[in-house]
Amino acid sequence: AYCVDTNKDRIELINKGIAPIYEPGLSELIERGKSTGLLKGTTDIIQALKKSEITFICVGTPSDKSGKIDLKYIKKVSEDIGNAIKEKNGYHVISVKSTVIPGTTDSQIIPIIERISKKKVGIDFGVCMTPEFLKEGNAVNDFFNPDKIVIGGFDKKSSDYMYRVFNAFWPDKYGSDVFLFCDLRTAEMIKYANNSFLAAKISFINEMANLSEIFGVDIKTVSKAMGMDKRISSQFLNAGLGFGGSCFPKDVQALYYAGMSAGYNSKILSATLEINKNQPIRPISTLKKVLNGLKGKVIAVLGLAFKPNTDDVRSAPSINIIKELLIEKAKIRAYDPVAIDNFKKESGIEEKSGVKYCSKMIDALKGSDAVIFVTEWEEFYKLNQDDFINNMNSPVIIDGRRIFDPEKFDGEKIIYRALGFSKSLDFVPN
Numbered sequence: 001a002y003c004v005d006t007n008k009d010r011i012e013l014i015n016k017g018i019a020p021i022y023e024p025g026l027s028e029l030i031e032r033g034k035s036t037g038l039l040k041g042t043t044d045i046i047q048a049l050k051k052s053e054i055t056f057i058c059v060g061t062p063s064d065k066s067g068k069i070d071l072k073y074i075k076k077v078s079e080d081i082g083n084a085i086k087e088k089n090g091y092h093v094i095s096v097k098s099t100v101i102p103g104t105t106d107s108q109i110i111p112i113i114e115r116i117s118k119k120k121v122g123i124d125f126g127v128c129m130t131p132e133f134l135k136e137g138n139a140v141n142d143f144f145n146p147d148k149i150v151i152g153g154f155d156k157k158s159s160d161y162m163y164r165v166f167n168a169f170w171p172d173k174y175g176s177d178v179f180l181f182c183d184l185r186t187a188e189m190i191k192y193a194n195n196s197f198l199a200a201k202i203s204f205i206n207e208m209a210n211l212s213e214i215f216g217v218d219i220k221t222v223s224k225a226m227g228m229d230k231r232i233s234s235q236f237l238n239a240g241l242g243f244g245g246s247c248f249p250k251d252v253q254a255l256y257y258a259g260m261s262a263g264y265n266s267k268i269l270s271a272t273l274e275i276n277k278n279q280p281i282r283p284i285s286t287l288k289k290v291l292n293g294l295k296g297k298v299i300a301v302l303g304l305a306f307k308p309n310t311d312d313v314r315s316a317p318s319i320n321i322i323k324e325l326l327i328e329k330a331k332i333r334a335y336d337p338v339a340i341d342n343f344k345k346e347s348g349i350e351e352k353s354g355v356k357y358c359s360k361m362i363d364a365l366k367g368s369d370a371v372i373f374v375t376e377w378e379e380f381y382k383l384n385q386d387d388f389i390n391n392m393n394s395p396v397i398i399d400g401r402r403i404f405d406p407e408k409f410d411g412e413k414i415i416y417r418a419l420g421f422s423k424s425l426d427f428v429p430n
Ligand code: UDX
Pocket: 132, 133, 134, 135, 136, 137, 195, 198, 202, 235, 236, 237, 238, 239, 240, 241, 242, 243, 244, 245, 246, 247, 248, 306, 307
C-alpha cells in the first residue's frame, strides 16, 4: 500500500515507521508496514497510482468561514488522480472516504477525473463512496471491528471490487450482514446522518443536564436509566462541555448550510449547534458566582484535547473556555498529557497572553483559585481531596466531565460543582 501526501515531513515519518499523529495502536501498524515492506509513503501520486489498483480519497473537507463545506482539497486531489490515471493502463477504482455533501462524488469528483484523464467512469475506472465511522483514539480498533461497512457504488462492478477488498480484512468474521450496498449519494448522506444523529444525541443529553441542574437532579442517574432502554442505548449519553473534534462540529454545520442553500432550514441541526456553542462556557458563569468575579483569579484548566486519548484539539471546548477566561481577565494554568503543542498551534494563545502551560497535572493546580476539568483523561481520576486542598489556593472544582464522585468530597473543605448535578431544592413546580 502507498500512503500519498503532499506533506513531506509526514511521509518521512511513515517511511521511518513512525505514526505522524498520536493514535493508540497506529505506530505498531506503521512499524509492521515498514518492516514487511508492505507500506510505503510517497509524495508522488502518479507513481503510487500506476503501481496500485485502488485509490482511497481521504483528504480533509473543512468548513469555510461561513460554515459551508470547502472542497478545495477534494478538487485538487481529483485533478491529481485524473492526471495519474491518464497515464495508466487498466481498470482502477477510486473510493471516496472523505466526508462530502450528497451529490459531490457525482457532480464534482467524477467530472473532474473524466475531464483530466480523458477516460470514462464505468468503463476505464470505477468509483465508490465508502464512508468511515471510526473514532479518534480508538481508530485502529474501530477499523478492525466495524458495526457496518457502507459501500456506495457508481455501478455494480465498482461495488463488487470494493466488497472484495473490504471482505479480505474481515474474512467470514461477520458474514455479509455487516455490508450495506447503496448508490453514491446515499452513502454520502449516511455519513452525515450518522454524525448528526450522534451530535444531536450529545446536545440533547447536555440540554437535559442543564435542566437537571435547575431541578436539583443528577443527570448521571437520568442518563443511566435512559441508556437501559435498548431503543436509546447507553452510548453517547454522557453530558459534558460539548462535542469537539474534526468531525461533528464541521459535519453538522456543513449539512445545515447545504440544506439552507436549498431553502431548507433544519431546526434540529441548528439547535444541536446552538446548544454546543453555549455548553463549553457554562462553567464560566458558575465560577464567576463562586469566586465573586474572575479578574486576576488563577484558574487551572485540565484537559485541552477535544477528548481523551488523542492530541487533537480541533474545535476542542478548551479553546473557547480559555478564550472566555482571558476576556474575563483571569490567569490560566493549563495542562494536558499530550495536546499542549497542538493547542498552542491551533489556538494561537501564547504564554504572554496569560496562560501558563504546565508539564505536570499537579503543577497546574498549584496556587490556583479554581480548577475546570474539560477532558476526562484517565490520570485525572486519580486526584483526591488532599491533592486539591494541598496544592490549590482555594479548592474549587468545576467538573465538566463528571470525573469525580461528589460523595467523596467534604463539602466543608471543597467547593464542588459539576455539569448536570445539583442538590438544590429551590425549584418548586407550580
Ligand atoms: C466521531 C464519530 O464518533 C465517528 O463515527 C466519525 O467517524 C468521526 O466523528 P470522533 O470525533 O473521533 O468521532 O470522536 P467521538 O468519540 O465521537 O467524540 C466526539 C465528541 O463528542 C468529543 O468531544 C466527546 O467528548 C464528545 N462526547 C462524546 C460527549 O460529549 N458525550 C458522549 O457521550 C460522547
